[in-house]
Amino acid sequence: MAGNENARLMCGNCGGILDIDPKKPTVVCSFCGSCFSVSALLDESETLKIARIRRDIELGRQNLEMARIRQAEAIRNDNIRRTEASKKSLISKISIVFAVLSLLMCVSAFTRGALLTGSFAAIQFVLFTVVFLMGKRMASAKTKKLYVFLFTVALILEIPFSLSVATNEAFQTSKNNDVIAWDEIVLGDRIPELDSESGYISKNTRSELMMNVYCVPLKRYYDFVEDCKEMGYTIEPDEDDKSYRADAKDGYILYVRYSVLHDGTVDVNLFAPKTETTSS
Numbered sequence: 001m002a003g004n005e006n007a008r009l010m011c012g013n014c015g016g017i018l019d020i021d022p023k024k025p026t027v028v029c030s031f032c033g034s035c036f037s038v039s040a041l042l043d044e045s046e047t048l049k050i051a052r053i054r055r056d057i058e059l060g061r062q063n064l065e066m067a068r069i070r071q072a073e074a075i076r077n078d079n080i081r082r083t084e085a086s087k088k089s090l091i092s093k094i095s096i097v098f099a100v101l102s103l104l105m106c107v108s109a110f111t112r113g114a115l116l117t118g119s120f121a122a123i124q125f126v127l128f129t130v131v132f133l134m135g136k137r138m139a140s141a142k143t144k145k146l147y148v149f150l151f152t153v154a155l156i157l158e159i160p161f162s163l164s165v166a167t168n169e170a171f172q173t174s175k176n177n178d179v180i181a182w183d184e185i186v187l188g189d190r191i192p193e194l195d196s197e198s199g200y201i202s203k204n205t206r207s208e209l210m211m212n213v214y215c216v217p218l219k220r221y222y223d224f225v226e227d228c229k230e231m232g233y234t235i236e237p238d239e240d241d242k243s244y245r246a247d248a249k250d251g252y253i254l255y256v257r258y259s260v261l262h263d264g265t266v267d268v269n270l271f272a273p274k275t276e277t278t279s280s
Contacts, residue, residue, distance in 0.1 A: 009041055010052065015059075091151055092135035098154065099128035105161075115218070115260035120161040127154035185209060187270050190252055192227035194266065195220060209270040216264045221256075224266065228254060 007020040016031030020038055028035050102125035109118030131151045180199040182188050187209045194213045203210035216224075225244045229237075233254045235247040243257040251273030259265040 007042065010056065012036075012052070015056065089135075091147075092132050095128045095132040095135065095151065095154075099125055099132060102128060115264065117161065119260075120157060124154050124157050124161065127151075127157070180211065180213065185211075187272065190231075190272075191254070191268065191270055192224060192231060194224055207272045209268065211268050213266045213268065214264075216258070216266045218258065218264060221258045221264070221266055225256065228256065 007022070009018045009020060010016070011018050011029040011032060011034060013034045014029065014032035016029050018027050018029055018036065018041070020027050020041060022038060022042065025038055026035055027038050027041070102121045106118050106121035106125055109115075109121055127150050131147060131154065134147045134150070180196075180201065182193050184204075185201070186204055186206050191209075194216060196213050196215045198215055199211055199213040201209075201211040225239075228244065228246070232248040232250075233246040233252070235249065237244070237246040239245070242259075243255075245253075245255050247253050253271040255267075255269040257267045259267065
């Protein structure tokens with residue numbers, strides 16, 4: 001290299017270009033501020049130059065490979081996000097449809113007095129609604145797991161709900177043939193009459209009455225209990241929200257119980273005084 005010709009070499013620290021003036025003893029890299037001896041740089045052997053070039057080429061290749069990997073990773077993550085968004089959208093659409101259906105079934109069941117069926121439908125409505133709302137703002141991985149879990153539970157509840165509906169339908173079909181004729185009940189004048197005519201009488205004598213009255217709303221059951229109290233069944237009462245037991249002054253004993261199954265069933269048991277039973 002001629003002594004008066006300027007040289008351009010690569011900075012060994014940052015890879016920047018060094019403009020070397022052979023007349024000056026040192027050169028400072030304008031990129032990283034590193035200071036080098038001009039004579040040392042100009043006297044560098046061809047072998048070192050070749051090694052540095054190879055190293056620079058390898059670094060460039062590695063940088064390109066890392067850029068390709070990062071690009072592939074970005075594409076893969078984008079595909080995952082698109083897939084999850086598609087699944088989330090599908091689950092959300094299914095959830096809102098099932099939520100509406102569950103609400104309609106819930107209202108229908110409670111209107112008919114089918115409390116168990118209505119309860120299953122109400123739980124499903126809440127779960128499907130929560131899943132739908134979560135799908136609109138799902139964020140963390142933990143939330144995603146809860147999102148899928150609630151959706152799965154809501155779907156599984158379709159099993160007991162369907163069984164409950166099937167049981168009620170079968171029961172409704174079987175009880176349509178059972179009609180209570182209140183004027184044929186021997187102790188009919190000892191209890192207030194229920195509005196429903198569907199039911200089953202298992203015992204109908206002067207000493208004992210055992211019957212099940214079907215399709216009785218819960219409010220009507222409470223009214224029936226109050227009617228029983230007005231007829232004198234107020235001695236030693238034992239009452240909770242679904243049953244009532246009390247005696248009358250003339251010795252009659254009354255047991256009534258409400259069941260949420262089969263659109264609301266009232267079990268009525270009435271026992272005549274033993275003295276009256278004996279005389280009969």
